[in-house]
Amino acid sequence: MTEQTEATSTTDLIASAKALIIKPRETKDDKELVEASDPSIINELLAARQAIEDQMKPLAEKKSEIDAIIKDLIGKADVLTVHGAEVASISRWRETQLNSDFIKENFPIADYPEMFKRVSKSRLNIKR
Numbered sequence: 001m002t003e004q005t006e007a008t009s010t011t012d013l014i015a016s017a018k019a020l021i022i023k024p025r026e027t028k029d030d031k032e033l034v035e036a037s038d039p040s041i042i043n044e045l046l047a048a049r050q051a052i053e054d055q056m057k058p059l060a061e062k063k064s065e066i067d068a069i070i071k072d073l074i075g076k077a078d079v080l081t082v083h084g085a086e087v088a089s090i091s092r093w094r095e096t097q098l099n100s101d102f103i104k105e106n107f108p109i110a111d112y113p114e115m116f117k118r119v120s121k122s123r124l125n126i127k128r
Helices: 003-019 039-074 100-106
Strands: 079-082 085-089
Touching: 003 039, 039 079, 039 085
Parallel strands: none
Antiparallel strands: 079 085
């Protein structure tokens, strides 16, 4: 399968899967299950997602290796050039960060609720 055909089939698959969504799910504290109305599309979608993830991992590792080599080449300088043209640079800075562990130990949430803010977040967890 060519990249163009694969991209088109993934696009079609995503469109088919979106058609299965009846309404957005509301965030709740307890788990509410929903059964897939078309398991074959969901399975294909999960397989396509896994294939993409499998392709990304080795590429990210290679990119990190290349970045490390380029950083080593630059060393303590700021800019790497090729034939006089700037091709890479390193930005360096210092920042002050909040030590949240120290704060949680010395200012418990129960005693100082005004120091802490609750936020709701969500993350997709795919079972493998």
